[in-house]
Amino acid sequence: MAERVIALKKKIKLYALSTCGWCKKTKKFLDDNYVEYEYEYVDLLTGAERERVMTEVDRWNPRRSFPTIVIDDSQVIIGYNEDRLREALEL
Amino acid sequence: MSPHSPEAQALYERLKREAEAAGYYLNPDVDFVLDLMEGLLTNEKRYGYWACPCRLAEGVREKDLDIICPCDYRDADLDEYGACYCALYVSEDIARGERKPQPVPERRGTVPGPSATEHEEELVGFTKSGIPVWRCKVCGYLCARPQPPLKCPICKADRDRFERFA
Known part of the structure; x- marks a missing residue:
């Protein structure tokens, strides 16, 4: 993959639902700001796979709500919060 | 702008009409609401309910009853935050564009539903006729009749969203 020029490289994992408006807004915000991230649409997973991912979500957000954004395995942002995203990603 | 299906458009118009007739408001961000309509339609296909x-x-109606739209938490979230959890329903000032909806924290699981003790109490019925009173868990509508209505006349929630009140 071609390297993209971004000011800061952080590992970002987005846990989302494919049907959720706030999750969509979060993705759009990250895309618009050229942020690279991994994401998982938890509602499209089933069985053991969903269990495994929900265990990850649970560790960061016991309320298990979406979107849950984990940054560098050290910080979590729950819900679509542009200000907090900007701050955490130094945008 | 993302493309939306005619079904989503039709559902939006129906819910808007029903909301306004019952004193509720939909989010004025139509594109956002149409996304939610697509989500509801997807979930209807997937699970058989909204x-x-x-x-x-979970995909099991009994387990998801409280989060079937309109959810049991809508009115409490409207009161406290001016929007329901997904921001389909909003307060009047947000509907008028005077304020933007903010993310609403998940209420589900934070408030015990009608307490267990409440259910343990024997229901004696206070109506003179002895007819039971049913309460819509979504909007609080009360009615005295042998069985709850098939649909709540106020918020259109299904019969299984009602609980015995008296």
């Missing part, structure tokens, strides 16, 4: 598009449904 599970909240912003929550992870």
Whole structure:
């Protein structure tokens, strides 16, 4: 993959639902700001796979709500919060 | 702008009409609401009911009852935050564009539903006729009749969203 020029490289994992408006807004915000991230649409997973991912979500957000954004395995942002995203990603 | 299906458009118009007739307001961001309509339609196909598009449904109606749109938490979230959890329903000032909806924290699981003790109490019925009173868990509508209505006349919630009140 071609390297993209971004000011800061952080590992970002987005846990989302494919049907959720706030999750969509979060993705759009990250895309618009050229942020690279991994994401998982938890509602499209089933069985053991969903269990495994929900265990990850649970560790960061016991309320298990979406979107849950984990940054560098050290910080979590729950819900679509542009200000907090900007701050955490130094945008 | 993302393309939306005619079904989503039709559902939006129906819910808007029903909301306004009952004193509720839909989010004025039509594009956002149409996304939610697509989410509801997807969940209807997937599960057979309108599970909240912003929550992870189990796929079993009994387990998801409280998050079937309109959810049991809508009115409390409207009161406290001016929007329901997914921001389909909003307060009047947000509907008028005077304020923007903010993310609403998940209320599900934070408030015990009608307490267990409440259910343990024997229901004696206070109506002179002895007819039971049913309460819609979504909007609080009360009615005295042998069985709850098939649909709540106020918020259109299904019969299984009613609980015995008296």
